[in-house]
Amino acid sequence: MRLILELALTHIAGRGRQTIVAILGVALGVGFSIAMAALMQGTEKDFIAQLVDTMPHVQISDERRTPRRQPAEDLFSAVQFEGLRPKEDRRGILNPAAAFASLRSWVPGRMAQSLRTQGVVRYAGRDVGVSIIGIEPEIEATVSSVAGDFVEGSFDALQAGGNNIVVGDTLAQRLGASMGTTIQLVSPTGQSRGFKIVGQFHTGSNARDEGETYVLLKNAQILSERPNAINEIRLRLDDPEAAPRVARQAEAELGYKAVPWQEANESLLEALVVRNVVMYTVVGAILLVAGFGIFNIISTITHEKARDIAILKSLGFTQRNMRRLFLIEGLTLGFAGSVAGWLIGFLLCFALSQLEFKLSGAAVGREITRLPLFWTPWHYVIASAFALGSAGVAGYLPARQAARLNPVDIIRGAT
Amino acid sequence: MSALIEAEHLTRILPAIVPVTLVRDVSLTVGEKEFVAVTGPSGSGKSSLLYLLGLLDRPTSGTLKIAGQDTSQLDDDELARLRLESLGFVFQFHFLLPEFSVLKNVELPMRKAGYLSASEMSDRATSLLEDLGLAGHLDKRPDQLSGGQRQRVAVARALANDPHVVLADEPTGSLDSKSSEQVFTILQDLVRKRGKTVIAVTHDMDIAARVDRRIHLVDGKVVSDERVAQAVV
Known part of the structure; x- marks a missing residue:
C-alpha cells in the first residue's frame, strides 16, 4: 500500500506544471463555492433575520380561517342559505x-x-x-x-x-x-x-x-x-x-x-428556495468543471505511463493495484486542491466581508452595509466532499482503463 | 532434472476478422539450470511464446504448468503473484521506471512481494547490483546510465525475488556488441553460478550458438529442439 502511494506521488510530482494547473482548478472551484455559499447563505440569514426581527413571530388576529357555521347548519344535515347576512359583530x-x-x-x-x-x-x-x-x-x-x-x-x-x-x-x-x-x-x-x-x-x-x-x-x-x-x-x-x-x-x-x-412570508421564502437551487447548481457546475480538470490530467498520466503500467503488471502488480494507483493520484489531486481551496475560500470570504457599500437613495446616507457572510465548517466540508467525489470519479475512469491494459500489447508495441 | 515449465499443446490465436495464429500447438518441457534460446525469423511467434510461458498472456488452448502448478485454473491476481515470485523478466528495452533510482527499481518487486524488511531489501538490491558491476550507480536514475548498464539493472530487478526462471525477450537486441557480450555473460552466469533457468528469445546467432538448448520456431511451430553440448563450461 505504501508502495502504491509512493508510486502515485512520484507520478504526480513528475508532472509539475500540469499538476499545479489541476490542483488550481480544483482549488478555485472549491474556493469559489465556499465563498459563494457563504455569501448566499449569509444574505439569506440576514434577510430572514430582518424579516424575523421586524415582524411578530406569530400574529393572532380576530379573524377566522373559515366562516362561522350557522346554528341551522349544525342542526340540519341539508340546509341551504340564501341571501344570508351575518349579524353585526363586535369585532x-x-x-x-x-x-x-x-x-x-x-x-x-x-x-x-x-x-x-x-x-x-x-x-x-x-x-x-x-x-x-x-x-x-x-x-x-x-x-x-x-x-x-x-x-x-x-x-x-x-x-x-x-x-x-x-x-x-x-x-x-x-x-x-x-x-x-x-x-x-x-x-x-x-x-x-x-x-x-x-x-x-x-x-x-x-x-x-x-x-x-x-x-x-x-x-x-x-x-x-x-x-x-x-x-x-x-x-x-x-x-x-x-x-x-x-x-x-x-x-x-x-x-x-x-x-x-413563515406563512406570512411564504412567497419570499419560496423565492429563497429557488435562489438556493440556483446557487447549488452553479456551485455544482464549478466543481464539475474542476473534476474534468482532474479527469484530464489522470488520463494524460495513464496514457503517458502506459509503459510503466506494463512494467508494473509484468513484475506482478495486479489490476487492483493499478486501479488503486491512479485512483489515489486523482484523490491526491482532489485533496490538495481542496486544501488550497479552503485557503482561497477563506481569503475570498475575508475580502468580501471587508467590502463596504453605501446605499444611496431613500436611506439618508447613513446606512453603510457590509456583505453578510455566513461562516460554517459545513461549506468547507461539503465543497471538499464534492471535489473529492468528482476527483474520485475522474480518477477512477482512467484508472479502470489503465488497469485493463494488457502488458503484452505495450511490450509488443515498444519492441 | 525436475521440470520447471511444462507446456502441452499451447496455441495462441489473436481474435480478429481474420484470426492470426501466433503460437501453434507447442509442447515443451524446461528443467532446472537450463539455458534455452528461442530463435526464429521475425513474426515466427517466439516472443508470443515467451509471453505465454511468462504468464503475461493466456493461451487460447493447451495447458501450462509452472513448477508443477496448472496455471489455467488461476485467476489474474494469482497469476500476478506467481509472476512476481517465480519469474523474472528482461525485455529488449530496459523498462525501468524513469522517476526512480536504480536501487529503488531493483527493490520494487521485493516491496511488492512484501517478505523482507526495508533494510534487507536494500541490502539484497545493493548486492545484486554490485554483483553485476553497478556498484557506483545505485542512486543514479536510469536515464543517467548507458544502455548496457540499464539492461544489467533490468537483470538485477528480474532477480530481485530470487525466481526460478528468468525470461529474456531480445535482451541484447538494442545493445552494441560489447554490451551484448557483457549481458550474455551475465545471463550465462545466472545459469552456471546461480542455478537459474534462463529462456531467451533472440535472433542473434552468435548468442544462440553458445547456449545449452536451441528451440527454433517457424510460423508459431517448433521445427527443431536441440540440446548442444558446450565445450566451455
Whole structure:
C-alpha cells in the first residue's frame, strides 16, 4: 500500500506544471463555492433575520380561517342559505384577558396585545390615512422592533400624561409636523381627538414609516368606541423556528387565525428556495468543471505511463493495484486542491466581508452595509466532499482503463 | 532434472476478422539450470511464446504448468503473484521506471512481494547490483546510465525475488556488441553460478550458438529442439 502511494506521488510530482494547473482548478472551484455559499447563505440569514426581527413571530388576529357555521347548519344535515347576512359583530378577540392569560401560561417567549384600527390623521388641512395601533408601551417595547428604531422619543413617552402619539418620520414630514406638534386623529366611528407627537421612528420600510401610528391601548379603545377590546396578539418567541408549532397550538386553543412569520412570508421564502437551487447548481457546475480538470490530467498520466503500467503488471502488480494507483493520484489531486481551496475560500470570504457599500437613495446616507457572510465548517466540508467525489470519479475512469491494459500489447508495441 | 515449465499443446490465436495464429500447438518441457534460446525469423511467434510461458498472456488452448502448478485454473491476481515470485523478466528495452533510482527499481518487486524488511531489501538490491558491476550507480536514475548498464539493472530487478526462471525477450537486441557480450555473460552466469533457468528469445546467432538448448520456431511451430553440448563450461 505504501508502495502504491509512493508510486502515485512520484507520478504526480513528475508532472509539475500540469499538476499545479489541476490542483488550481480544483482549488478555485472549491474556493469559489465556499465563498459563494457563504455569501448566499449569509444574505439569506440576514434577510430572514430582518424579516424575523421586524415582524411578530406569530400574529393572532380576530379573524377566522373559515366562516362561522350557522346554528341551522349544525342542526340540519341539508340546509341551504340564501341571501344570508351575518349579524353585526363586535369585532375583536372575545374575552381577551382570558385568552391572553392562557397563552401566557405556555408560550415560550413574550407577547403583546394591541388594538389595530384604521383612521385618518388630520393636520394643517391634510388628511392621511393611517393604521392606529393601541399598545401597552412597556410590553410593546419587548415585542416590537420599532422600539429600536426611534429617531426621537420612545414608546415610554406615550405614558407621560395627556394624549400622546408616536408616528413614523416620513408621515411627520408629509404632514409638516414635528415633535410636540398636536395632530388630529379621526377614527372610523367619527371620533376625533388631538394627540401630541412624542416620538418618531424610522424602520426603513416606507409602508410603516408612512402609515403606522402608535397610541396607548386605552386611547385606541376610546377612539374606536370599543372598551376593553383587542384584535391582535403578537408573539415574539425565544426560538423563531418554533413559530409554526406555536401558531398551530394557539389557533387550536383560541379558534382565531394565528399566522406564523413563515406563512406570512411564504412567497419570499419560496423565492429563497429557488435562489438556493440556483446557487447549488452553479456551485455544482464549478466543481464539475474542476473534476474534468482532474479527469484530464489522470488520463494524460495513464496514457503517458502506459509503459510503466506494463512494467508494473509484468513484475506482478495486479489490476487492483493499478486501479488503486491512479485512483489515489486523482484523490491526491482532489485533496490538495481542496486544501488550497479552503485557503482561497477563506481569503475570498475575508475580502468580501471587508467590502463596504453605501446605499444611496431613500436611506439618508447613513446606512453603510457590509456583505453578510455566513461562516460554517459545513461549506468547507461539503465543497471538499464534492471535489473529492468528482476527483474520485475522474480518477477512477482512467484508472479502470489503465488497469485493463494488457502488458503484452505495450511490450509488443515498444519492441 | 525436475521440470520447471511444462507446456502441452499451447496455441495462441489473436481474435480478429481474420484470426492470426501466433503460437501453434507447442509442447515443451524446461528443467532446472537450463539455458534455452528461442530463435526464429521475425513474426515466427517466439516472443508470443515467451509471453505465454511468462504468464503475461493466456493461451487460447493447451495447458501450462509452472513448477508443477496448472496455471489455467488461476485467476489474474494469482497469476500476478506467481509472476512476481517465480519469474523474472528482461525485455529488449530496459523498462525501468524513469522517476526512480536504480536501487529503488531493483527493490520494487521485493516491496511488492512484501517478505523482507526495508533494510534487507536494500541490502539484497545493493548486492545484486554490485554483483553485476553497478556498484557506483545505485542512486543514479536510469536515464543517467548507458544502455548496457540499464539492461544489467533490468537483470538485477528480474532477480530481485530470487525466481526460478528468468525470461529474456531480445535482451541484447538494442545493445552494441560489447554490451551484448557483457549481458550474455551475465545471463550465462545466472545459469552456471546461480542455478537459474534462463529462456531467451533472440535472433542473434552468435548468442544462440553458445547456449545449452536451441528451440527454433517457424510460423508459431517448433521445427527443431536441440540440446548442444558446450565445450566451455
